[in-house]
Amino acid sequence: MNTNQTRDELFERHLQDELSDVEKEHVAELLDSDAAARQQFVELAQWDTELGETIREHAEPVDNEDLLPSSKGTIGRGGENTFWLSPFATFTTATVLFILFSSFLYLQIRTGFAPEEKIVLSQTTSSPIATITGLKGSLLWTGNQGEVVLDMHVGRELTGGTIEGLAPDSWFELQFQDGSIVTISGTSMLTFADVGQKKLRLKQGAFTADVVPQPVGKPMIIQTPSTVIEVVGTRFEVEALQAFTTVNVREGNVRLKHLVDGNAVDIPADYRVIAEAGGDLSPMPLPAAENYWKSQLDVQAGGFGKWLPATKKRPAAQKALPLIPVNNPNVSLSLLSIPVSGRSGPPVVLTPHATFRVRGRLHDSAQVHFGIAVSYDNGEFAGMFRGDLLKKQPVSEIAEEKEFEAVYRLSDFTVDPCVREKQDSLARTPDGLYLDRLWIFTDTGRSSGLMVHEVELIPG
Numbered sequence: 001m002n003t004n005q006t007r008d009e010l011f012e013r014h015l016q017d018e019l020s021d022v023e024k025e026h027v028a029e030l031l032d033s034d035a036a037a038r039q040q041f042v043e044l045a046q047w048d049t050e051l052g053e054t055i056r057e058h059a060e061p062v063d064n065e066d067l068l069p070s071s072k073g074t075i076g077r078g079g080e081n082t083f084w085l086s087p088f089a090t091f092t093t094a095t096v097l098f099i100l101f102s103s104f105l106y107l108q109i110r111t112g113f114a115p116e117e118k119i120v121l122s123q124t125t126s127s128p129i130a131t132i133t134g135l136k137g138s139l140l141w142t143g144n145q146g147e148v149v150l151d152m153h154v155g156r157e158l159t160g161g162t163i164e165g166l167a168p169d170s171w172f173e174l175q176f177q178d179g180s181i182v183t184i185s186g187t188s189m190l191t192f193a194d195v196g197q198k199k200l201r202l203k204q205g206a207f208t209a210d211v212v213p214q215p216v217g218k219p220m221i222i223q224t225p226s227t228v229i230e231v232v233g234t235r236f237e238v239e240a241l242q243a244f245t246t247v248n249v250r251e252g253n254v255r256l257k258h259l260v261d262g263n264a265v266d267i268p269a270d271y272r273v274i275a276e277a278g279g280d281l282s283p284m285p286l287p288a289a290e291n292y293w294k295s296q297l298d299v300q301a302g303g304f305g306k307w308l309p310a311t312k313k314r315p316a317a318q319k320a321l322p323l324i325p326v327n328n329p330n331v332s333l334s335l336l337s338i339p340v341s342g343r344s345g346p347p348v349v350l351t352p353h354a355t356f357r358v359r360g361r362l363h364d365s366a367q368v369h370f371g372i373a374v375s376y377d378n379g380e381f382a383g384m385f386r387g388d389l390l391k392k393q394p395v396s397e398i399a400e401e402k403e404f405e406a407v408y409r410l411s412d413f414t415v416d417p418c419v420r421e422k423q424d425s426l427a428r429t430p431d432g433l434y435l436d437r438l439w440i441f442t443d444t445g446r447s448s449g450l451m452v453h454e455v456e457l458i459p460g
Contacts, residue, residue, distance in 0.1 A: 007037055009223060009259060012201070018225045020277070023260070128157035129194040133181070134173035134425075136384070136418045138166035138325055154421075160193040165205060167323055168304045168337030168439040169371060169384060169418065180220065182209045183381050185373060186337065186437055187304050197221070206339075206436065207238040208379050211252075219255075227275045230255040234269075237379040239339075241302055244276035248286060250378045256281070287346035291354070291459035293435065295338055297452075303437065305336030308451065314401075317360065320441065320450035334448045335441035338455060348435040350374070353460020356387065356408040358440060361401070363449030366442045368396045368406045371416060374433035382433050383426035384416035402449075410460070 007030070013019055014027050030037045132154055141149045143161040163172050165188040173183045176194060184190050188205020192198070197218040203225065211220055213233035220231040224240035227247075234252025238245065247256055249267045257264040258275050267273050271283035297316045300307045310316040320334040340348055356370065370387040387393075387408035396404040413430055415423060427433055438455065442448040 006262075009228060012223075013225065013259070018203075020260070127159065128177075129160055130158050130174045130176045130192070132156045132158065132173070133175045134183075134422050135171065136416075136422075137170035138323075139170055139172055140164045140166060162189065162191040164189045167325070168335065168437065169373070169416065171373075171381065171384070171419070173381070178212055178214075180209070180211045180214075182207065185381060186339075199223075202238060202240045204240055207240065208236070208375075208381065209238075210235045210380070226259055226277070228257045228259060230257075235378060235380075236267075244274055244279070246272065246274050248272045248379060289347045289349040289434070291349055291351050291457075293340060293348045293457040295452075295455040297338075297454065301338050303337040303339050304439070305338075314361070315453045317451040317453045320448070320452075322447065323441075331443065332445060333441045333443055334450045335439060336450065336452060337437055337439035338452070339437045340435045348457065350410055350430050350433055350435055350457075351459045352410065352431045354410040355458045355460065356410075356438070357454075357456045357458065358406045358408070358452060359454045360404060360440075360450065360452035362396065362398050362404050362442070363402065363447070364444075365395050365397045365404075366444050366448050366450075367393050368404065368450070369393060369441050369443065370406070370408045370438065371440075372413070372430065372438045373436045374427065374430050375436050376427075377434065381426075383423075383430075384419050385413040385430045386416050387413045389417075390414045 010019075010023065010027060014024070019027065132152060134154060135152055139150075139152060141152055141158070141161055141163050143149065143159060158174070163174070163184065165172060165184055165186055168186050170187065171183070171185045172188075172190075173181060174192070175181050176198060180198070182190070182192070182200065184202075185206045185208075188207065189203040190205070190207065191201040191203070193200075198214070198220040200221065201223045207222075209220075209222075209231065211231050211233050214220055214231070222229040222231065222238065224238065224245040226240075226243075227245045229238065229247060231254055232252070234254055235250040236252075236254055237248045237250075245256075247254060247267060249269055249271055251269050253269070254267045255264060256267060256273055256275060258281060260277055263281055265273060265281040265283060267283045270286050272286050273281055273283050275281060295301065297307070297318055298310065299316075301318055303318065305321055306319040308317045308319055318336045318338055320336040323333045323335045325331055325333070358368065358370065360368075362368075367388070370393075371384060372387070373384050374382045376382045387410075390412045393406070396406050398404050410430060415426075415428065419426060435457070440450070440452055440455075442450050
């Protein structure tokens with residue numbers, strides 16, 4: 001990868017506020033000493049700012065900012081589709097504008113050129129590059145010209161842009177014109193483009209891909225907050241978080257480069273790499289699957305919800321956040337999710353007579369609903385299932401300390417209604433499949449105070 005491409009990655013991450021303090025210092029030194037780098041940064045900053053302005057021009061404020069607590073665009077109540085940007089986004093845009101103005105002024109003084117004559121926006125295309133082949137749950141698509149679209153459906157052609165999964169049960173499958181298929185699931189954010197070469201940016205979340213052989217010299221590029229992945233043709237999964245990126249390769253070969261130090265590694269089939277600051281990039285064999293699993297909430301789990309460290313009165317917990325489904329704005333849920341597969345743990349396979357046991361707290365007695373997402377052994381999305389629909393889930397009674405316990409038998413799990421339209425291509429039962437994540441929620445019309453201390457999968 002040449003110097004300009006490396007700078008592009010660094011500057012884009014800077015504009016997204018994803019750099020470490022050391023990297024921020026490096027950017028500052030680079031902008032101070034290199035005129036070409038300053039121009040390159042200005043070009044990227046102008047594109048980022050114009051995109052944000054276009055989104056805001058089409059946006060209207062929601063009635064209540066607390067309905068969907070998110071650092072990204074959020075869907076609100078009402079008869080119209082509404083969109084708001086958090087104070088953080090506003091601050092970030094203001095920062096970019098300040099840097100942009102300062103850079104323009106600096107460049108004019110030092111180099112004597114007029115910015116409007118030199119700035120060239122990143123290439124985009126108005127022709128479709130991919131088609132939606134599957135979707136479910138709360139999703140938001142922002143086109144590469146800034147249009148914000150909520151009304152998405154299978155068969156819709158897209159020209160590129162950013163797709164966001166806004167809830168733990170969100171799922172989105174996209175097929176490029178060459179047949180390559182990419183999928184995001186859960187609370188994820190993916191930007192994609194194809195102007196002679198496929199370039200994707202996974203800011204967060206779970207991502208899988210089945211990539212057909214790419215043109216010579218033009219691999220598919222996938223950027224996460226900490227890595228750049230080059231793919232010629234393979235099947236693999238990526239989990240991207242701010243602190244680390246996990247890549248599991250099922251077929252073919254993937255090249256991964258760590259952005260912090262520039263170190264690179266080739267990952268062969270049936271191996272994985274966990275890329276984190278100061279960590280070893282040596283590929284490790286994919287671990288053998290296990291049937292027993294227990295949540296580890298003493299450390300931040302990721303997923304959806306607010307992590308609470310342990311106190312003298314209660315263990316560590318994942319606390320539910322309010323969520324209003326896009327397709328049902330009159331419903332207000334208290335929902336949390338916990339990832340299962342990922343990072344350093346082995347994959348978890350469900351057995352026919354397995355049982356989930358959930359322990360946590362509630363303000364008042366309530367029905368506690370439970371769902372899971374699963375995948376096939378090759379990493380492909382296999383479906384979503386609910387453990388509370390076949391038999392009406394009894395109300396979870398709270399004890400003296402407002403604690404509850406709920407049990408869900410795998411034999412009672414049924415297909416989640418939201419994926420029934422694609423049932424012909426998905427699994428009909430979760431038996432023998434790999435557990436990716438789970439979500440737990442209440443539907444009481446108000447905050448239930450739901451928090452979960454422990455989830456245990458006991459094989460039957």
